[in-house]
Amino acid sequence: MPHPQSFVLDANREPGERWRAVYACRSSQSRGRLIEEPGSATRNHFQRDRDRIIHSTAFRRLKHKTQVFVSHEGDHYRTRLTHTIEVAQIARALARALGLDEDLAEALALAHDLGHTPFGHTGEDALDACMRDYGGFDHNAQTLRIVTRLERRYADFDGLNLSWEALEGLVKHNGPLLTPDGQPTERYAETGIPMAIVEYQERQDLWLDSHASAEAQAAALADDIAYNAHDIDDGLRAGLFELSDLRAVPFLAELLDEIERLHPGLEKGRATNELVRRVITRFVEDVIGRSEALIAALAPADADAVRRAGAPVVAFSEAIQKADREIKAFLYPNMYRHPRVAVIRQxxxxxxxxxxxxxxxxxxxxPDDWGAGAAELDEARKARRIADYIAGMTDWYALDEHRRLFDATPALR
Structure with missing residues (x-):
């Protein structure tokens, strides 16, 4: 664990602030909000960020947005909301173990999927293709649009007016967007930085050429951990593959052997839960151990030292990176591209x-809020407004809108 001296208590701490590692983000040292607001007597900046996200319209819509399956397949499969809650739990666990700010890590986890379209990644791919001539569609950039423009809950500003640290963490969910010399990173080398991020960067510098805070890194890895675990669970529940098929992944075969040794002849449902629990535990414990070693080697004096480190400080070990790749390599053909799922995707x-x-x-x-004046916009702005409207739809609402406008709507089952 980090050395006790790496934990400090700010004598001028805000309400709700606890002991933190020196390299953690601190609400009392936040770079603030784009639009200045009076402080709260009961909540610090990051707690207010979390609460605003939970009470947003976009967050409520996650209930009826699909991960991989459409919701009509069954009540027990994950939606964006249940996935988000699982990510938030894992993010808090990682933050607590590493001495980070749990509230910021949780806020980032809760907001990380706000920009996703209906119908999971299928919807995003389709909308990106529709928007190809107008800058494309990127769910991370859409999350930024939601929290800075599209939410309309406050009299004094559009969006949620989140802290700099929250916005930075959302934009850099997958790492830096620019290289040190100002060029787009490999992820954006062909498409360029999404316009929504470029436009916001002109209003508030989010340090696009640096890594995000350790809290944001923890939230990003929590997303990966939750994805692996719940996609295994959902795939087994749907009958797309069997427990025995998972033995093709050495990491999972080892866990299945352990379960069989401790609980011989265990029924499939309980065996599945034991496997999922062990996957999460192994990955979380690995992140904690590996991150402690990386942090100790770097010895960052503050949160900005983490941002300037040149590489993540919250990370998987090489062995778990390998397991992560192998799990995804199994799930891709056996779940995401399974013939049953492919029909629904199309x-x-x-x-x-x-x-x-x-x-x-x-x-x-x-609807009036979206259609009014849209015909007078130039093609690019009209397309972006349409993309905003479609991206905000739940699966159910998208199907309802299709039924309203077309004679036949495909059955997604």
Whole structure:
């Protein structure tokens, strides 16, 4: 564990602030909000960020947005909301173990999927293709649009007016966007930085060429951990593969052997839960151990030293990185591209494309808040407004809109 001397208590700490490692983000030292607001008597900056995210319209919509399966497949599969809650739990666990700010890590976890479209990654791919001539669609950039522009809950500003640390963590969920010499990183080498991020960067510098805080790094890894665990669970529940098939992944075979040794002949449902629990535990414990070693080697004096480190300080070991790659390599053909799922994916993509095409031709058929004045916009701004509207839809609402506008709507089952 980090040396006790690496934990300090700010004598001028804000309400709710606890002991933190010196390299943790501290609410009392936040770079603040774009629009200055009076402080709260009961909550610090990061706690207010978390609460604003939870009470947002976009957060509520996650209940009816799908991860991999559409919700009509069954009540027990993950939605964006249940996934988000699982990510938040893991992020808090990592932050607590590493002496980080739990509230900031939780806020980032709760907000990380706000920009996703209906129908999971299928919807995003379809909308990105529709927006190809207008800058494309990126769910991280859409999350930024939601929390800085699209939410309209406050009299004094659009968006949620989150802290600098929260916005930085959301934008750099997958690492820096720019190289030290100012060029787009490999992820954005072909497409360029999404316009929503470029435009916001002109208003507030989010340090796009640095890594995010350790709290943001913890939230990003929590997302990976939750994905692996719950996709295994959902795939088994759906009958896309069996426990025996998972033995193709050495890491999972070892865990299955352990379960069989401790609980011979265990029924499938309990064995599945034992496996998922062990996957999460192994990954979380690995992140804690590896991160403690990286932090000790770097000896960062503050949160900015973590940002300037040149590499993440919250990370998997090489062995768990290998397990992560092998799990994803198994899930890709056996779940994400399974013939049953592929049929649903195609139908869902058709729904998104149909809606975009119809709204582009006759934007006035969108509800008043979206359709009013859309026909007078130039093509790029009109397309972005349509993308904002479609991206905010739940699976159910997208299907309802398709039924309203078309004679036949595909069954997503």
């Amino acid at each position: 139908r869902a993509a058709d729904v998104v494309r149909d809606l975009f095409t119809r709204f582009s031709a006759t934007p006035q058929v969108m």
